Amino acid sequence: MIRRYILLLPFLFASACLEESTTALDEKAFTRIYDNDQFDASYYPIDMQQTADGGYLMLGGRRLDNTNFSGIYLLKADRFGNFVKELEVDESFVNPIAQLMSAGTSFKFF
Amino acid sequence: MKRLYLLTFCLLICLPGYSQAKRKKPASFSTQGKQKDTFLEKQWWLGFKGGINFSGVVVDKSYAVIAPTNYTSSQTKKKYDNYSTVGSQATVEITFTFKGFSFSLQPTYRHSSFVYTTASAWYEDDVPMLELNYDQEQQIDYAEMPLLVKYDITNTKLRPYVQVGAYYAILLNANKAISVSGVDYASGGENKFTEPDIIVGAEYLFAKYNWGLMAGAGVNYHVGNIRVNLDLVYRKGMSLVNSTENRYSNDRLTGTGDVMDDIKMNNFSVSLGCLFPLRFLTSGFTSLDRP
Numbered sequence: 001m002i003r004r005y006i007l008l009l010p011f012l013f014a015s016a017c018l019e020e021s022t023t024a025l026d027e028k029a030f031t032r033i034y035d036n037d038q039f040d041a042s043y044y045p046i047d048m049q050q051t052a053d054g055g056y057l058m059l060g061g062r063r064l065d066n067t068n069f070s071g072i073y074l075l076k077a078d079r080f081g082n083f084v085k086e087l088e089v090d091e092s093f094v095n096p097i098a099q100l101m102s103a104g105t106s107f108k109f110f
Numbered sequence: 111m112k113r114l115y116l117l118t119f120c121l122l123i124c125l126p127g128y129s130q131a132k133r134k135k136p137a138s139f140s141t142q143g144k145q146k147d148t149f150l151e152k153q154w155w156l157g158f159k160g161g162i163n164f165s166g167v168v169v170d171k172s173y174a175v176i177a178p179t180n181y182t183s184s185q186t187k188k189k190y191d192n193y194s195t196v197g198s199q200a201t202v203e204i205t206f207t208f209k210g211f212s213f214s215l216q217p218t219y220r221h222s223s224f225v226y227t228t229a230s231a232w233y234e235d236d237v238p239m240l241e242l243n244y245d246q247e248q249q250i251d252y253a254e255m256p257l258l259v260k261y262d263i264t265n266t267k268l269r270p271y272v273q274v275g276a277y278y279a280i281l282l283n284a285n286k287a288i289s290v291s292g293v294d295y296a297s298g299g300e301n302k303f304t305e306p307d308i309i310v311g312a313e314y315l316f317a318k319y320n321w322g323l324m325a326g327a328g329v330n331y332h333v334g335n336i337r338v339n340l341d342l343v344y345r346k347g348m349s350l351v352n353s354t355e356n357r358y359s360n361d362r363l364t365g366t367g368d369v370m371d372d373i374k375m376n377n378f379s380v381s382l383g384c385l386f387p388l389r390f391l392t393s394g395f396t397s398l399d400r401p
Contacts, residue, residue: 017318017319018317018319018320018321018349018350019317019320019349019350019351019352019353019354020350020354021170021171021350021354021372022354025354025355029357029358030358031175031358031364031369032175032176032177033175033176033177033367034177034179035176035177035178035179035186035230036178036179036180037178037180037181037230037231037232037233038180038232038233038234039232039233039234039239039240039296040234075179077177081177082177083177083178083179086179086180
């Protein structure tokens with residue numbers, strides 16, 4: 001009986017070494033390049049904070065056509081880094097501070 | 111669940127053999143003639159073969175570095191060009207034949223490759239300004255341990271057979287080569303350009319072990335005491351061939367927007383070789399007389 005189990009050990013070892021995709025791994029590490037397909041669009045990152053839902057909020061600057069001040073760009077990603085939505089803040093608001101400041105459940109950048 | 115399939119398959123292979131071993135009865139004087147016949151019906155073959163193979167992949171789950179914010183992700187999705195590149199393999203075959211059935215262990219060195227392409231484009235007022243194309247080739251070397259059961263369809267000089275089995279593969283080496291080309295419309299006109307290839311060692315981007323099922327057919331042609339063998343095998347990958355943990359670990363590759371999907375690799379191989387009988391090598395014996 002023991003001999004039978006010993007025979008199975010290599011197979012158990014072989015099956016344990018196989019790769020399997022897990023949600024935990026997908027969440028643990030990822031790389032994303034958020035891309036806008038407009039040739040003349042220009043964005044740059046300023047800060048990023050993790051939100052209560054496990055996702056990420058990114059603060060960026062954007063080039064404005066009518067002023068040398070930097071515009072404001074916000075991007076929300078889910079916990080896997082997938083794009084959820086973006087916001088180009090109105091041009092009347094310019095030059096965000098250098099980091100997202102956590103204030104309770106919200107974030108401030110002025 | 112996938113591991114359970116492998117384990118069940120292994121159990122099916124090993125347990126019948128174990129039970130058969132217990133049923134052996136001691137030989138009696140009256141059955142010695144029959145035993146001699148049985149002895150002559152068995153044959154061991156040792157052979158070498160080599161050939162070419164073509165690989166294709168099946169995507170289990172798609173991954174991407176590029177996350178579009180104002181267009182659909184399908185535009186940057188990978189396009190696999192399956193079975194378009196040629197690999198090679200070399201095999202040592204050890205086969206035991208009994209009454210038309212053969213049990214064959216075939217340690218193999220296999221070099222396989224597969225390719226995919228991705229493309230990106232940027233526009234101004236719906237007019238393309240810049241296009242970038244990435245051609246990605248993966249070259250992978252495996253040490254394989256296939257176990258096959260064959261059945262000879264006829265008992266003639268030209269002896270076709272069918273076969274099924276499974277393999278376990280160990281990764282030996284892997285490389286990735288990325289060719290970058292594009293078209294620049296922004297500088298006026300249509301300026302095509304190519305960037306130097308990016309070639310990286312990618313062993314850690316692939317799974318160290320994988321397994322799969324095999325099925326195929328072939329033909330043995332008896333020339334004297336040896337068999338000339340033509341062998342066709344289709345391998346169906348049953349586990350992932352990519353590393354799930356190291357997916358994003360190469361900054362050079364992720365910087366170009368490249369990341370491996372969860373993929374299983376299928377493979378079709380053609381081999382030519384010869385087999386030598388290991389028993390009855392006397393001047394009067396011809397292997398054609400026996401299985």
